[in-house]
Amino acid sequence: MILEDFLIKNEVGLFCKYGNFYLDPQQPVPLAIISHAHADHAIRGNKVVYCTLATAEFMKHRYKKFAADEFNILPYNDDFQVNGIKVTFVSAGHILGSAQILMEYNGVRYLYTGDYKLQSDATCEPYTFVKADVLITETTFADPNIKHPDxxxxxxxxxxxxxxxxxxxxxxxxxxxxxxxxxxxxxxxxxxxxxxxxxxxxxxxxxxxxxxxxxxxxxxxxxxxxxxxxxxxxxxxxxxxxxxxxxxxxxxxxxxxxxxxxxxxxYISDHGDWLDLLKVIENTNPQQIWTLHGDGKPLQNYLKQKREVKILN
Structure with missing residues (x-):
């Protein structure tokens, strides 16, 4: 059964109370799982951080000794446990080291995309499609009128x-x-x-x-x-x-x-456009979609009667 409160958006960020951690918090926290190293997702001062190696290196360059008290570095596709939650990093195609965060709890798969793109980029790992029951996706360019050129x-x-x-x-x-x-x-x-x-x-x-x-x-x-x-x-x-x-x-x-x-x-973007978002939804095949970082209403209207779309931001 999908837990509607598995992730709660608050003033600090996206909180998983079942694992007692934050995803990409906006204020320093005791335990953070970081999707990628852009400053609006990876801040300084967290005590314990889980992330990819490239994300840690970028954070250490930017924040020096204040990057985090402790880094736990994990490769793509190797699952690990965080307070009873099974977590796996999956490449997101956004920048080098960027990761989707797959969380599994009580038989339900929750996929937090972080920022992502599907366009080819020789300087980072390509986006990997993953099946999930709940897709927690960015909606930066979730507008049917936006199509990024080659x-x-x-x-x-x-x-x-x-x-x-x-x-x-x-x-x-x-x-x-x-x-x-x-x-x-x-x-x-x-x-x-x-x-x-x-x-x-x-x-x-x-x-x-x-x-x-x-x-x-x-x-x-x-x-x-x-x-x-x-x-x-x-x-x-x-x-x-x-x-x-x-x-x-x-x-x-x-x-x-x-x-x-x-x-x-x-017009060169490091985010997916409207068609990319629909492709991610099709390949992830979620029962529910939760939206972040943008306007989720166009997607909600487009998918009404087809899939449940919940707007978190």
Missing amino acids: PIDEIKKLNAERINIMLGAYALGKSQNIIRLINDHCVGKNILLHHSIYPFAKIYENFGIDLGKYSIYDRKVMKNNPGGNVYIVPPMVFNSYHKAINVKKAFASGWSRLQQGNEIEL
Whole structure:
């Protein structure tokens, strides 16, 4: 029997009272299971953390000694016990080390997706479909009108530009995917990385991920070469250059609002779109769907009379 209170959303995060742990808590807790290392899912200061090895390495880089008191590192597809709950990490395809969290209790399978994508990405593990009785899914782009284009077609837009490009991208995950896409499909472009992105790229390479060529940003390179360079910067830096000269601006995102004001539109997302969400539901075949991180109402309306959809956020 599905327990409607197996996961409770509160001000701290998503709490499993039956296992006395949180999933991706937003405040420090005694016991956390972390899906991936983006800062809105993996905060500092938890006492005990269960996660994948890559997630732990990213957290240690970002938070240093405050990352956690104790890390329990688990590989994909090996189950482990947390206070009577059988837990398994399954690859989510979002960034390197990202995991869906499968929880089994009293014969019922609850699958928390965390953030995920189905599009191909050479820099992280691909999404793995898992059967579950309850699917707890993000709904970031749960809109029938949103369909993400092929990232290869999008990155090839840069080939038409002769002037230097300032490209905004999240430092962890998105930037590494962009680096590899440019190296694979924009031959001749010289990639420069903001100093905050460079260490994450090195961690990727430490895990055996081939990103291709890049170097840390050098102002002289941009100044002396008015074309051919792509300077990848994090959002805060990108947004601070309101009047950047001698460059064209692009921001890699699935959100149309983040394309406004830029000379190049670059719709590259690290989340699934509407069709991906429906594919995950079809392959997971849950009795119930619980939604997080976005608007679950379009999905609820679409699936009425077919599947029960409960909105947690």
